[in-house]
Amino acid sequence: MEKPNIGFIGLGIMGRHMAKHLLTAGYALVVHDLNRKPVEELAAAGAQEAFSAGQVAQKSQVVITMLPDSPDVESVALGPDGLIDGVSAGLIHADMSTIAPSTAIKVAKALAGKGARCLDAPVSGGEVGAANAALSIMVGGDQATFDEMLPIFKVMGKTVTLCGPNGAGQTVKACNQIQVALNILGMAEALLLGAKAGVDPAVVHQVLSAGYAQSRVSDVRAPRAIRGDFHPGFKAKFHLKDLNIIMKTGSDLGVPLPATSLAHELFTAMAATGRGDLDHTGVLTVLEDLAGIKARTKT
Numbered sequence: 001m002e003k004p005n006i007g008f009i010g011l012g013i014m015g016r017h018m019a020k021h022l023l024t025a026g027y028a029l030v031v032h033d034l035n036r037k038p039v040e041e042l043a044a045a046g047a048q049e050a051f052s053a054g055q056v057a058q059k060s061q062v063v064i065t066m067l068p069d070s071p072d073v074e075s076v077a078l079g080p081d082g083l084i085d086g087v088s089a090g091l092i093h094a095d096m097s098t099i100a101p102s103t104a105i106k107v108a109k110a111l112a113g114k115g116a117r118c119l120d121a122p123v124s125g126g127e128v129g130a131a132n133a134a135l136s137i138m139v140g141g142d143q144a145t146f147d148e149m150l151p152i153f154k155v156m157g158k159t160v161t162l163c164g165p166n167g168a169g170q171t172v173k174a175c176n177q178i179q180v181a182l183n184i185l186g187m188a189e190a191l192l193l194g195a196k197a198g199v200d201p202a203v204v205h206q207v208l209s210a211g212y213a214q215s216r217v218s219d220v221r222a223p224r225a226i227r228g229d230f231h232p233g234f235k236a237k238f239h240l241k242d243l244n245i246i247m248k249t250g251s252d253l254g255v256p257l258p259a260t261s262l263a264h265e266l267f268t269a270m271a272a273t274g275r276g277d278l279d280h281t282g283v284l285t286v287l288e289d290l291a292g293i294k295a296r297t298k299t
Helices: 015-024 036-045 052-059 070-078 101-112 126-131 145-155 168-195 201-209 217-224 236-253 258-272 281-293
Strands: 006-009 027-030 062-065 090-094 117-120 136-139 157-162
Touching: 006 015, 006 052, 015 036, 015 062, 015 126, 015 145, 027 036, 027 052, 052 062, 052 236, 062 070, 062 145, 070 090, 070 101, 090 101, 090 145, 101 117, 101 168, 117 145, 117 168, 126 145, 126 168, 136 145, 136 168, 145 157, 157 168, 168 217, 168 258, 168 281, 201 217, 217 281, 236 258, 236 281, 258 281
Parallel strands: 006 027, 006 062, 062 090, 090 117, 136 157
Antiparallel strands: 117 136
């Protein structure tokens, strides 16, 4: 079967890696971003430039968006010069951003009125997962559209799961972000307690990684955190955005989220003190401030 033309909108930390994988896999790619530098880089590698979302839709059979937040997705999909102005019947829009489930449903219903098919397909894995085509992709939508998109998703991710109808992918991503945030806080508090008691955080990490406390968050990020390396794989301000979505969704559904509420407050403090562009594990620095000690390795 002939490969579809793919439009890709949103070439940030993760999106540019994802788009490059599609080019490498032989897909014809049309790209757009407000920041023209990654657009030019991908154009030099063989992609075609576009200058609006509507233009991307006109030139594509599949459009992938990878954008910061719900208002961005709604604007790109439904706003002036948006996808809705350029879609043709049968086009697939796969939004791989992390947004509110309610926004995913709204966009899917609006574009369906133009004959387009929509999937919400948020991802987990951060920049490392995007660079290594090892993302976990959680999808909301119908089975037939999912099956059609699966070969494309597999170019960018390792685990691809249909979670339910439109909005279900975003709901599962919210659940993912709860657990990641709490794993980060658990790691940070453990390292900090050990450091305050005089134990090298590297030793704490080594021991915990060999037992029941082991987690992927700690495996990947603890060695960097205890070196004070908070170069972003996933920026704290974006995790705060996700936590805002989670808290609203919990409120809408009447679900108490007490531990998540604490994470939300700590990430809010991180952003308020100018640390939102650090990696989300940089929330450790907020706890370090409170404890009056750094959780840094002695080796």
